[in-house]
Amino acid sequence: PTTLVSVGSNVGPSSWSWDDRRLLFDWVKDSGDIDIWILDRDSPDSLRVFRDSPFNEGNARFSPDDRWIAYTSGESGGLEVFVESALGDGARYRISSNTGLHPQWSPDGKRLYYIDRTGKLEATQLESTGSALTIGETVTVTTGLEIGLRRSFSVDPTTGNLLIQRPLRDRVSDRLQLVTGWQNLLQHERSVPASA
Numbered sequence: 001p002t003t004l005v006s007v008g009s010n011v012g013p014s015s016w017s018w019d020d021r022r023l024l025f026d027w028v029k030d031s032g033d034i035d036i037w038i039l040d041r042d043s044p045d046s047l048r049v050f051r052d053s054p055f056n057e058g059n060a061r062f063s064p065d066d067r068w069i070a071y072t073s074g075e076s077g078g079l080e081v082f083v084e085s086a087l088g089d090g091a092r093y094r095i096s097s098n099t100g101l102h103p104q105w106s107p108d109g110k111r112l113y114y115i116d117r118t119g120k121l122e123a124t125q126l127e128s129t130g131s132a133l134t135i136g137e138t139v140t141v142t143t144g145l146e147i148g149l150r151r152s153f154s155v156d157p158t159t160g161n162l163l164i165q166r167p168l169r170d171r172v173s174d175r176l177q178l179v180t181g182w183q184n185l186l187q188h189e190r191s192v193p194a195s196a
Contacts (some may be wrong), residue, residue: 079099
């Protein structure tokens with residue numbers, strides 16, 4: 001193991017660039033504020049904040065061409081997915097409109113997947129031309145995903161296949177049954193002859 005940089009505690013890596021040079025990570029400050037930082041592994045002095053604002057940002061992911069970074073931000077009052085230029089030229093776009101969590105790129109960079117607040121897996125079409133991004137149609141891929149701190153889906157970086165983790169639903173565990181007078185049932189069981 002090699003130490004790339006020492007920045008204290010409450011740090012979690014979120015994405016390597018596809019050229020394996022840069023690392024994005026979330027840094028939770030003592031105040032509870034979460035910001036996105038970026039590090040060039042060949043130049044430890046390059047450590048810099050990528051996204052620092054009064055709002056929490058995190059779960060950043062490099063696009064397959066390393067030109068864009070998708071992440072979540074709480075600036076709208078709820079968590080939404082944004083895409084921002086990795087070049088730092090100011091180009092920035094809001095992708096989700098009804099909450100967005102855990103953004104993941106398709107291998108060709110033309111779709112961005114994320115979960116909305118109801119557990120729908122959404123896919124938004126994106127087209128990158130020069131320093132601009134065109135946002136296309138958003139479709140629901142599937143529903144019923146769990147919403148939490150961990151991703152409940154993943155995109156295969158080679159094939160683009162989706163691996164989806166669904167919550168285990170069992171008809172028995174979905175119901176609560178209350179049995180009253182169960183002591184009488186035991187008494188009745190004891191009084192029934194074995195041959196009956």
